[in-house]
Amino acid sequence: MGVPDGLLERYVTVWNEPDASARRDAVARLWTPDGLHSPGPGDFRDSMPWTPG
Structure with missing residues (x-):
C-alpha cells in the first residue's frame, strides 16, 4: 500500500x-475517526480489529 499524495509532507x-494550537489543528486534520497509530511493526497487527487477507 502506498502513501497518499501529500500525506508524508x-x-x-x-x-x-512551532505553534501548539496550529499543530493540534493540523494533527486533527491528518487523522480519520477510525485511524490507528502503530508505534512499531510488531505492535500493529496486535492492535488491528481485523486480520488482513
Missing part, C-alpha cells in the same frame, strides 16, 4: 509547526 510539516 503534511505529517512532517505538522511536527515542525
Whole structure:
C-alpha cells in the first residue's frame, strides 16, 4: 500500500509547526475517526480489529 499524495509532507510539516494550537489543528486534520497509530511493526497487527487477507 502506498502513501497518499501529500500525506508524508503534511505529517512532517505538522511536527515542525512551532505553534501548539496550529499543530493540534493540523494533527486533527491528518487523522480519520477510525485511524490507528502503530508505534512499531510488531505492535500493529496486535492492535488491528481485523486480520488482513
